Amino acid sequence: MIDWCEKCEEMMQPFLDGSLSAAEVKEAERHLETCSWCAKRYRFEERLRHYVRIATSEPMSPELKAKLAALRTPLQ
């Protein structure tokens, strides 16, 4: 007998990456509609990915920007 929550956990990353087949997406969606336990964890993962991206984004310093611009070939 299939443990659908376990299967859903395995499918979460490829589901959110959009790399599952259409049939697999349907299968996951069917389970998510009826299983709030898994649905919560999918929503959390989406939010986490977004949060990781924001938390790890560090702007470049204006000094470095100026140094890079200075590397350009001077116009003749």
Next chain:
Amino acid sequence: MSESTPTAADTRRLAEEARARVRFEEEALELSDQVYRVARRFVGSREEAEDLVQQTYERAFRSWRQYTPGTNLRAWLLRILTNLNIDRGRRQQRSPQTTSLDTDAGDYLLYNTLEAQGDNVDEEQVVERLSQDSIVEALAEVPHDFRDVLVLVDIGDFAYADAAQILDIPIGTVMSRLHRGRRILKKNLADTVVT
């Protein structure tokens, strides 16, 4: 001995080349924020990232003719950056493997851990219990091979195929390292919540 006078065709060719070079440099500079964002997570410090980005642009501007217009310039720059990073010997500076490679805990581990820490967990807000510092540290502790893929795809927003090209590894390896890297990251974060 006398130099031959440039013909009109020579002058035109030189002018065209100068224009192409200016265009290349402008486009490359427009991408510098994105290149830096990836570089910063490839290495341990801001100074190293700045050096790496500067060297990348020096090399890119020197070898601009090797870039094929119309192809992915961001990936081309990141490929240079990755090679420079390898040249700097970062492969020798292995990050601690510790227990981070234990990824059997699954993808739900972090949420389960956070949920166990409090009642009435709202999955939209629970993520905010993680501090920015804890995320940066947890990512830094992911071993290089996994972290590089994670940074390119989840932070740099590169497609699997671009990440494969940048790191010179098969696309299947990108996918498996990404899968494991994300799990290691979540395991590291779960550890910070528990301790």
